[in-house]
Amino acid sequence: MxxxxxxxxxxxxxxxxxxxxxxxxxxxxxxxxxxxxxxxxxxxxxxxxxxxxxxxxxxxxxxxxxxxxxxxDVEITADTKAAKAYYDAIKKISDSIGYSQEIPIGLIVSQPGVLNSSKNYDxxxxxxxxxxxxxxxxxxxxxxxxREGENLKKDLLEKLVKLEECASFFKEWQPKMEAMFKEQITKKFNELLGDNADENRIMTETAAMLVKYTINEEIVRLSSHLEAMKNEINDNPVPGKKLDFICQEINREINTIGSKNQFTEVGAMVITAKDAIENIREQSKNVE
Known part of the structure; x- marks a missing residue:
């Protein structure tokens, strides 16, 4: 990396x-x-x-x-015709104003085109x-x-471990969530119907709630995305663009888990996961 x-x-x-x-x-x-x-x-x-x-x-x-x-290595050439022309012109001006001193040679050679330099750049x-x-x-x-890439890789792997811990937490909580849904529905039926509560009706309502709130599919996809991210970090010498795409997919699964969540503990872990994926996404922008 x-x-x-x-x-x-x-x-x-x-x-x-x-x-x-x-x-x-x-x-x-x-x-x-x-x-x-x-x-x-x-x-x-x-x-x-x-x-x-x-x-x-x-x-x-x-x-x-x-x-x-x-x-x-510069070649200097002199244009004597130009120098003579400048001298004659300056001499003419000197005579017209009564200037009797010698015309300095420096004045002549400083005129444009008198001395020319050229260099052949090979x-x-x-x-x-x-x-x-x-x-x-x-x-x-x-x-x-x-060198800097190795430091980034180390940081990315640390953040990935945090995401894997979040995924394990969601997986452990899934059966607990299902049991708590059933417990809540059973309690409501018993409060309303007492001993006349129909177990089949309770199971039907529980199944309907699980269809709406279960996070099993999200957990499976999340685990798959995390494995893909680990492979990119470890095996791809230029994973930057791919990591950004995987981060988007992981973020989508975490958001879905958050929207289905009904429990404080899971909500807190969703925040932890979103913080980790945001850090990875920002860091991936520094990776080739």
Whole structure:
């Protein structure tokens, strides 16, 4: 089981640059992946995106890849024609206003287009530079999610035990409830008819009440859902969506038991069960 929240940050110095990769994620119904690269490395986005999707199923994941070069391989070219044109124009202005000092060279070279820089970005070279750092950061990120996932699994199993205790209580109380229904009906008939009370009529009324209030079917389905939940938690590496669905089914059975309930003890256990299933449902939103 894996949590949808995780974080990692790895920074390494290479021969010509400092490369850092930061990965963080929060909950999301689906995989919402954003890969942030320096603009000149945008062609590599799909490559790094594929590496993440192989290991992450759900979550809002943000990846930040930063490259700070310590040695820049930049080619500088000079446009001498543009420099001469700027010089002639500035000299013309100087002569017109009677300015007799030399025109500073810095003024000429600072004009647009006089000096031009260019850099040939070799995407493959940068990919090889980034990849080891990226893989290290991704491994740390995945391990962080797995570690948190184990804590979530432990908590889910604890809540599941509480639900199983509630289901056992309902099962134990079912025959008690039926006996108490019969006792209540018999008492009413005896109060009204005394010794003339018809046992067959009592049994008929009891059966009618049991049809209305029995929780046997709900208990059977509840036990089945709890078994399915246990299997998902223990065996499915990405149970998040399935757990949410099972929680809905369990909640439906518990609500039905609550609506049929006529006894304080059962009502109290229904509240306990609803609290446990709500905790499981909220926690399942953190699971991949």
């Amino acid at each position: 894996t949590s949808m929240t995780g974080y990692s940050y790895i920074e390494q110095n290479t021969e010509n640059a400092v490369v850092s990769v930061e990965i963080k994620s929060v909950n999301s119904r689906f995989l919402d992946l954003t890969v942030n690269l320096p603009p000149f490395l945008n062609p590599l986005e799909s490559f790094f995106r594929d590496l993440v999707t192989k290991k992450v199923v759900r979550g809002k994941v943000d990846v930040f890849i930063r490259v700070k070069e310590t040695e820049s 995407a493959e070279k940068y990919k090889e530079m980034i990849l080891p750092v990226f893989n290290s950061s991704l491994d740390v990120f995945v391990k962080d999610r797995v």
